[in-house]
Amino acid sequence: MIKNVVIGAGFSAIFTKILLGKSSKMIGSFDHQIIKDKNYLRRKSIEVNKFFSKKAFSYGTLQFNLNHGKLHDRLALGGNSNIWGGHINLKKISNKILKLLKIYNINVQALSSKVTGTSSNDKNIFQLQTRFNSILKAQYIPIKIQDGYIEKFYTQKNKIYIKVKNKKKLRIETIQVKKLFLCLGTVQFIDLLYRSNFLKEGDIIEFSEFNHEFKFKLFNPTFNSKATTIRYHFSRALGHFLGIQSYTKYLKFLKFIPFYVDQNFYKIKNTYKLLIKNKMVIEKNKKQTQKSIFGKSIHYCNMKINGKNINKYLLKINPNIIGLGMSFVDQKYPGPISNDIILDIKKKLKC
Numbered sequence: 001m002i003k004n005v006v007i008g009a010g011f012s013a014i015f016t017k018i019l020l021g022k023s024s025k026m027i028g029s030f031d032h033q034i035i036k037d038k039n040y041l042r043r044k045s046i047e048v049n050k051f052f053s054k055k056a057f058s059y060g061t062l063q064f065n066l067n068h069g070k071l072h073d074r075l076a077l078g079g080n081s082n083i084w085g086g087h088i089n090l091k092k093i094s095n096k097i098l099k100l101l102k103i104y105n106i107n108v109q110a111l112s113s114k115v116t117g118t119s120s121n122d123k124n125i126f127q128l129q130t131r132f133n134s135i136l137k138a139q140y141i142p143i144k145i146q147d148g149y150i151e152k153f154y155t156q157k158n159k160i161y162i163k164v165k166n167k168k169k170l171r172i173e174t175i176q177v178k179k180l181f182l183c184l185g186t187v188q189f190i191d192l193l194y195r196s197n198f199l200k201e202g203d204i205i206e207f208s209e210f211n212h213e214f215k216f217k218l219f220n221p222t223f224n225s226k227a228t229t230i231r232y233h234f235s236r237a238l239g240h241f242l243g244i245q246s247y248t249k250y251l252k253f254l255k256f257i258p259f260y261v262d263q264n265f266y267k268i269k270n271t272y273k274l275l276i277k278n279k280m281v282i283e284k285n286k287k288q289t290q291k292s293i294f295g296k297s298i299h300y301c302n303m304k305i306n307g308k309n310i311n312k313y314l315l316k317i318n319p320n321i322i323g324l325g326m327s328f329v330d331q332k333y334p335g336p337i338s339n340d341i342i343l344d345i346k347k348k349l350k351c
Contacts, residue, residue: 001176005162007150008183010079012325012341014138016183018104019349024181027148027164030077032057034149034167046187048072050243053083060191063280069272069294073187078139080185080298083243085263086135087230087336091124092343104141105130113255117236117247121223125230125336134246152196153180155318179320186300186327190281198317199305204284205274206304207327210334211266212297219258227264228335234259265334270294299337303327322348 002025006016009028017026029035036059043058045066056076064071074080090098090108098108108126111118116127128136149165151172160180164173184192186207193199215224223229232240235254236247244251272294273284294300303310311328314321329340 001178003178004181005175005177005179006181006183007162008079008185008325009077009145010138010183010185010325011081011084011136011338012345013181013183014141014143015342016181016324016345016349017143018100018141019345019351020181025146026143027146027150028077029075029149030145030147030167032059032075034147034165035059035075043073043187046071046073048074048080048083050083050241053243053245056082058187060188061195061279062191062276064187065280065282066274068283069274071187071295071300072298073185075188077145078137081136081138082245084135084298085118085230085240086128086245087125087338088128088342089122089124089333089336089339090126091339093339097342097346104143106136106141109133111230113233115247117233117239117251119231121225121227121229122335125228128338132246137245150184150192152192153321154196158318160318160320179322180318181322181324182314183324185325186303189303189323189325189327193305194276198313199276201276201278203276204306205276205281206271206302206307207274207294207300208269208271208302208330209294209297209300210331211268211270211292212299212334213264213266213292215262215264217260217262220260224262224264227262227266228333229265230263230335232261232263234261237261265297265299267334272300299326299331301326301328301337301340302330324348 004024006013006024006026040059043064046064047058049055056074058073107129109129130136130140147167151163153162160177162175166173234257235251239251274281275284305313314323324345329344331337331340
């Protein structure tokens with residue numbers, strides 16, 4: 001039996017491993033190749049890739065047919081951290097955590113036109129970086145990860161078991177664990193619940209997110225007082241769009257262009273309900289009720305199943321099965337969600 005097993009290879013899994021320390025084993029998929037077979041479907045509609053980012057594909061059990069929302073799946077080492085903006089609100093992040101991150105070469109950088117090409121109307125918003133002023137990528141953090149894919153988990157007599165497809169050994173292993181930390185992205189987590197028979201046909205899945213939009217601006221106007229804003233100079237916005245994870249000297253050549261892109265997060269929350277039908281995830285309400293497409297912020301959270309909070313849902317299965325990551329937090333304030341994830345990990349690990 002293994003004491004602690006962390007499932008995942010992205011931001012939440014890395015931070016869980018950092019806070020757990022050496023007393024844990026981490027298993028996550030480096031790419032989609034391990035499940036590229038007839039038992040798994042490719043879902044092109046929920047793949048998200050950028051020109052300069054390493055390509056990642058979506059494979060899984062369920063198909064997704066979404067018209068008014070957007071979910072994302074990057075089955076790769078690092079997950080969404082390969083294409084994100086790296087922002088974090090430090091208001092409630094302790095110095096103890098910041099010192100721990102520094103041990104793993106993770107730094108926080110103040111936003112500035114010179115270094116990050118960005119600014120904000122919230123002075124607490126910084127950027128997480130690893131090396132060479134590059135936005136944090138989970139795979140750059142020196143942590144050992146076993147390349148594997150969790151096919152299912154189950155309980156017997158209050159004992160927890162996982163079935164893992166081991167890429168190195170080319171076989172499926174059954175492992176008993178004392179505590180299971182599920183740090184998967186939203187789509188892969190839904191898939192896992194379905195394969196493990198904890199999510200069934202007819203079940204309703206719900207998410208929420210703060211209203212979000214991008215606005216193009218000329219010159220450098222005052223910020224919108226009704227929103228939490230991260231402002232990108234045109235040159236940095238272009239780099240972000242293309243998947244360039246640092247503010248390179250080549251992008252800075254475009255600093256003379258007086259255009260900006262504001263990423264606005266508003267206090268209004270939107271909800272999104274999905275239904276599982278015939279091995280497919282579809283929208284429960286087919287009529288669009290909001291102007292923007294749900295999920296574009298990639299900050300959808302507060303997952304519920306049949307109206308029940310996902311943390312309580314897992315607790316009922318077994319108290320030692322713990323979910324960590326975006327799906328498992330209820331974001332309180334608009335803006336970056338990485339800080340909510342870190343604080344939730346700290347709270348649940350009681351460290």
